[in-house]
Each structure stands twice: as structure tokens, then as C-alpha cells.
Amino acid sequence: xxxxxxxxxxxxxxxxxxxxxxxxxxxxxxxxxxxxxxxxxxxxxxxxxxxxxxxxxxxxxxxxxxxxxxxxxxxxxxxxxxxxxxxxxxxxxxxxxxxxxxxxxxxxxxxxxxxxxxxxxxxxxxxxxxxxxxxxxxxxxxxxxxxxxxxxxxxxxxxxxxxxxxxxxxxxxxxxxxxxxxxxx
Numbered sequence: 001x002x003x004x005x006x007x008x009x010x011x012x013x014x015x016x017x018x019x020x021x022x023x024x025x026x027x028x029x030x031x032x033x034x035x036x037x038x039x040x041x042x043x044x045x046x047x048x049x050x051x052x053x054x055x056x057x058x059x060x061x062x063x064x065x066x067x068x069x070x071x072x073x074x075x076x077x078x079x080x081x082x083x084x085x086x087x088x089x090x091x092x093x094x095x096x097x098x099x100x101x102x103x104x105x106x107x108x109x110x111x112x113x114x115x116x117x118x119x120x121x122x123x124x125x126x127x128x129x130x131x132x133x134x135x136x137x138x139x140x141x142x143x144x145x146x147x148x149x150x151x152x153x154x155x156x157x158x159x160x161x162x163x164x165x166x167x168x169x170x171x172x173x174x175x176x177x178x179x180x181x182x183x184x185x
Contacts, residue, residue: 068131093118108135
């Protein structure tokens with residue numbers, strides 16, 4: 001029986017809350033760092049994510065759609081995520097005030113809503129979820145657009161997508177957030 005075997009995880013010996021806290025601790029304090037215990041904890045978290053279909057494993061489009069439609073990503077607008085978005089907004093506003101933004105994985109526009117008071121020349125959000133894009137589309141105007149990704153050989157859904165002259169881009173992070181949304185499902 002390994003440290004994170006299927007039997008151990010399913011036995012109920014460890015509460016889902018404890019596993020969730022361990023996973024969040026790993027991503028906040030150990031992920032990507034060369035510290036004692038990071039590699040072992042990373043293997044435990046990876047195994048748990050694979051076995052429970054949570055974390056950064058690829059999700060099919062229907063799962064994304066269901067998560068957004070059911071409001072499972074709503075926690076991203078909560079106070080506990082404020083510091084995450086404040087850092088991103090701070091860097092974007094400082095590095096290129098009034099710049100153009102390409103937000104890949106924009107969801108329903110949490111980053112956009114936090115950045116909007118700082119001003120921008122253009123914002124374009126991409127997300128695989130039509131439900132998320134529908135929520136963001138309520139903010140569209142001549143400078144703000146959103147779309148699901150399109151196949152490489154087709155015309156973009158919006159004619160005014162940012163070109164190669166886009167000043168700033170962000171890829172919204174989902175490190176431990178996918179698991180949070182799945183947990184809320």
C-alpha cells in the first residue's frame with residue numbers, strides 16, 4: 001500500500017477536507033520550488049488528482065461547460081482570491097498602463113472586472129466554456145470582446161481580435177482551481 005494508494009484514498013481514512021488542504025498547501029508553498037519534501041508531496045497530490053479526476057488534468061469541454069453553468073467557478077470572485085487577482089492586475093497596470101490584454105482562460109471575466117477600473121486600450125478574452133463567455137459578453141463594447149477558441153483554419157468569431165501587437169497577455173491560472181470547482185460540483 002503506497003502513501004496515496006487508491007484503497008487508502010477511498011477508505012475514508014483521510015477526509016476529503018484534509019486532502020483538499022494538503023493539495024492547496026502543496027500548490028501554495030511547494031509547487032515549483034526545490035525544497036525538502038516537495039517532490040514526494042507532488043507525487044501524492046498528482047496521484048490524488050488523477051484518481052479523483054481533479055486538479056490540472058485535462059477536462060473535456062462538457063465538464064467545463066457544466067462547471068460554469070452550475071456556478072462552480074464562482075469562488076474565483078470571492079475575497080479569498082482577491083490577492084491572486086490583485087497581483088496580476090498590479091503587474092498589468094504597472095507594466096503597460098492602458099495596454100491591450102489577451103486573457104486566455106478568461107472564464108466569466110473575474111480578471112477583466114478587477115482590471116477594468118485601471119483602463120485598457122483593448123481586452124480580448126478566450127475560454128472553452130460557452131457559458132463563461134456568455135457571462136463575459138455582457139461587458140462587450142468597442143474595446144472589449146470575448147470568444148471561445150476557434151480552429152486554426154477558420155475566421156475568428158470577432159473581427160477585432162488582438163493582433164501580434166497585443167501589449168499584454170495573461171493565461172489565467174487553474175493550478176488548484178480546477179479541483180476547487182470540481183469539489184463544488
